[in-house]
Structures are given as C-alpha cells and as structure tokens.
Amino acid sequence: MTTTEIHDRLKARFGDDVGPLSEPKIDAFAVVTRERIVEVCTFLRDEPGLELDFLEDLTALDWPKNNQIEVVYHLLSYRHRHSIVLKVQLDRAAPSISTVEGVWKTANWFEREVYDLFGVTFAGHPDLRRIMLPDDWIGHPLRKDYQETGGYHGFSNVRENPLVELKRLDDVRRAEAAKAAGGVDGPAKA
Amino acid sequence: MTARTMDAGTGDVTLFHTSQLDKLINMARENSLWYLLFGLACCGIELMQFGGPRADVMRFGAIPRASPRQADFMIVAGTLTYKMAERAKLLYDQMPEPKYVISMGSCSNCGGLFQLGYSVCKGVDKVIPVDVYVPGCPPRPEALTEGLIRLQELIRSEPWATKRRPAKGSAA
Ligand code: SF4
Numbered sequence: 168m169t170t171t172e173i174h175d176r177l178k179a180r181f182g183d184d185v186g187p188l189s190e191p192k193i194d195a196f197a198v199v200t201r202e203r204i205v206e207v208c209t210f211l212r213d214e215p216g217l218e219l220d221f222l223e224d225l226t227a228l229d230w231p232k233n234n235q236i237e238v239v240y241h242l243l244s245y246r247h248r249h250s251i252v253l254k255v256q257l258d259r260a261a262p263s264i265s266t267v268e269g270v271w272k273t274a275n276w277f278e279r280e281v282y283d284l285f286g287v288t289f290a291g292h293p294d295l296r297r298i299m300l301p302d303d304w305i306g307h308p309l310r311k312d313y314q315e316t317g318g319y320h321g322f323s324n325v326r327e328n329p330l331v332e333l334k335r336l337d338d339v340r341r342a343e344a345a346k347a348a349g350g351v352d353g354p355a356k357a
Numbered sequence: 358m359t360a361r362t363m364d365a366g367t368g369d370v371t372l373f374h375t376s377q378l379d380k381l382i383n384m385a386r387e388n389s390l391w392y393l394l395f396g397l398a399c400c401g402i403e404l405m406q407f408g409g410p411r412a413d414v415m416r417f418g419a420i421p422r423a424s425p426r427q428a429d430f431m432i433v434a435g436t437l438t439y440k441m442a443e444r445a446k447l448l449y450d451q452m453p454e455p456k457y458v459i460s461m462g463s464c465s466n467c468g469g470l471f472q473l474g475y476s477v478c479k480g481v482d483k484v485i486p487v488d489v490y491v492p493g494c495p496p497r498p499e500a501l502t503e504g505l506i507r508l509q510e511l512i513r514s515e516p517w518a519t520k521r522r523p524a525k526g527s528a529a
Contacts, residue, residue: 300440
C-alpha cells in the first residue's frame with residue numbers, strides 16, 4: 168500500500184483530525200491533532216491491511232520562530248512493507264502529549280530521549296526520566312535556545328588554548344632578548 | 358666492592374644501596390604494568406588492538422585488568438562525557454598507589470572534535486592527573502605502545518621511596 172492510500176484511510180476514519188499529506192518527499196508526513204494521536208496510532212497498528220507494527224523512530228524538532236515543538240513518528244509495517252510519518256505540533260512553552268508507549272513498547276525509550284533533550288512531557292509514560300544526560304542536568308540541550316550552564320559538578324567546561332600560552336612564552340623570550348641586546352643596565356634593573 | 362665500602366664505615370653505604378634498590382624495584386614495576394580497561398568510544402576499539410596479537414603489549418608485561426583494584430595504570434580511551442567523568446574519577450580513586458594515567462586520543466586529551474559539545478568533558482586532565490598523552494584520532498596501536506614505553510621510562514626514573522601523590526588528585 169502506498170503512503171497516500173494509508174493517508175486516505177486515516178482521513179476516512181478521523182476526518183479533520185488528520186491533516187493533508189505533505190507534498191511528495193522521501194518521507195511524506197501528515198499532521199495529526201495532539202488529542203487523538205494515541206487513537207490514530209492504535210488504529211494504524213491494528214487495522215487489517217495497515218498493520219504498522221513497528222515504530223521506527225520517535226523524535227522531535229524545535230521551531231522557536233513558530234513557537235512550536237513537533238514530535239515525529241516514523242511508522243513501518245514489516246508485513247506489508249509500507250510506511251508513513253506522523254507529526255504532532257505542540258506549544259513550545261509547555262509541550263505535553265499522551266504517550267504511545269501502550270501502542271508500541273519501543274516508544275518508552277524514544278519518549279524518554281525526547282523528554283531528555285527537548286523537554287516534552289509524555290502524559291501516562293510509566294518511567295519518564297532522563298535517559299542519556301545525568302538526572303540533575305539543567306535544561307534540554309537540543310532546544311535551539313539552550314545555554315550551557317558552565318561545566319558540570321565542578322568540572323570546568325573551558326579548555327585553555329595552547330597557542331595563547333605559546334604566544335605568551337614567545338613574548339617573554341622576545342622581551343628578554345630585546346633587554347639583553349638593549350644594554351648593560353637591563354639585568355641591573357631586574 | 359660493596360662489602361669493602363661497608364667495612365670502611367662511610368655514610369655513602371646506605372645511599373649506594375638505596376639507589377640500587379630503587380632500580381630493582383622500578384625494574385619490577387615497569388615490566389609488570391597492568392592496565393585498567395576503560396574504552397569509551399572509537400579509541401576503545403583501537404585499545405583492543407593494543408592488547409591483541411599484532412601489537413601484543415603483553416611482551417612488555419602489560420595485562421588488561423577488569424578491576425581498578427588490580428590495576429597499575431588506567432588508559433582513558435575515548436570521548437569522556439561529564440556523566441562518565443565522574444565514573445572515571447571513581448575508578449581512579451579505587452586504584453592502589455602508585456597509579457598512572459595514559460590519556461589516549463584527542464577526545465580524552467582535550468575533548469577532540471566533540472569539544473564544543475554540551476555534554477563532553479574538555480579533557481580527562483580536568484578530572485584526574487594524566488602522565489602520558491597519546492595524540493591521534495584514533496592513535497594507532499603502535500602509538501599507544503610508544504605511550505606505554507614512555508610510561509615505563511617515567512617509572513624507571515622515579516625515586517620509588519619518595520613517590521607520593523597528593524591524596525586528592527583532582528586537577529579541576
Ligand atoms: S579521539 Fe577520535 S577515535 Fe578517539 S574517541 Fe575521539 S573521535 Fe574517536
């Protein structure tokens with residue numbers, strides 16, 4: 168089944184809650200409303216003929232200008248060899264969405280990752296903790312406006328530039344050479 | 358010759374013997390350096406080659422240990438994140454004195470190409486003191502072998518009796 172056919176069946180079932188399919192790209196996507204994402208996913212997984220049994224990827228995008236965070240679902244069917252991409256647009260200030268962990272188990276870690284790096288909360292997630300960064304990390308680094316806090320637990324996040332130090336030593340040496348050439352009063356002053 | 362000097366009863370005798378003992382002990386130490394496996398990223402793969410049949414560091418007496426308590430030195434091989442840096446410090450603290458650290462590859466030397474990353478520690482020497490830096494991305498096993506030989510040289514020239522480290526080894 169082509170992506171367009173999958174999209175047609177989604178449209179027939181959910182109407183306006185599923186947006187139009189984007190123009191043909193590598194992965195054409197449809198925007199789904201935030202409230203019905205779990206329903207749509209369950210439908211896509213269970214409906215005979217669709218059976219998108221594999222959540223390939225779940226990730227997010229940050230759009231500060233539109234004040235949006237988009238959560239992206241890449242779905243694939245092993246049985247029918249077809250796929251579709253869904254997107255949900257969330258408010259950037261307080262992004263929150265229902266978890267699809269009950270639909271595909273693999274969503275558990277994906278959602279933790281999105282929570283860790285984008286700060287999207289997944290309502291109903293059984294174990295929403297950071298997955299990669301330490302638990303006491305401040306901020307969500309893949310947000311476009313993320314600012315580093317300056318090190319972690321006392322480890323500096325600054326690396327001295329060795330070239331600067333070499334230049335300093337060079338300057339010292341040059342000054343000494345100039346002084347030695349300058350006259351006899353050099354060492355006496357020092 | 359030693360005995361005759363001893364008979365003469367000069368103060369030099371003790372000095373003479375101490376220096377020999379140093380050499381003896383250091384010879385034993387430098388030829389049985391056991392290293393703690395601490396492969397973190399792509400450099401870790403090269404670290405495995407270092408222990409494999411082609412580079413064969415066991416001919417220098419270096420044996421990989423999986424426990425810090427049996428290790429003489431630690432090879433930090435790869436990208437050190439802040440999260441891992443704390444573990445690295447913990448492992449280092451568990452090693453018995455005297456202990457050494459080889460920093461392998463650009464990443465653990467200075468952060469390498471991930472230096473600008475938010476989660477990457479800018480060099481393992483921010484966390485624990487480093488004795489030998491091996492440059493490269495990744496260093497070949499030959500380069501790391503040279504690093505080991507440099508470490509052996511360091512140990513050979515060390516006055517064993519006075520070898521001490523500050524209790525808190527943090528450079529940060
Ligand atoms: S120095 Fe290069 S090879 Fe080694 S861990 Fe870093 S990126 Fe990988």
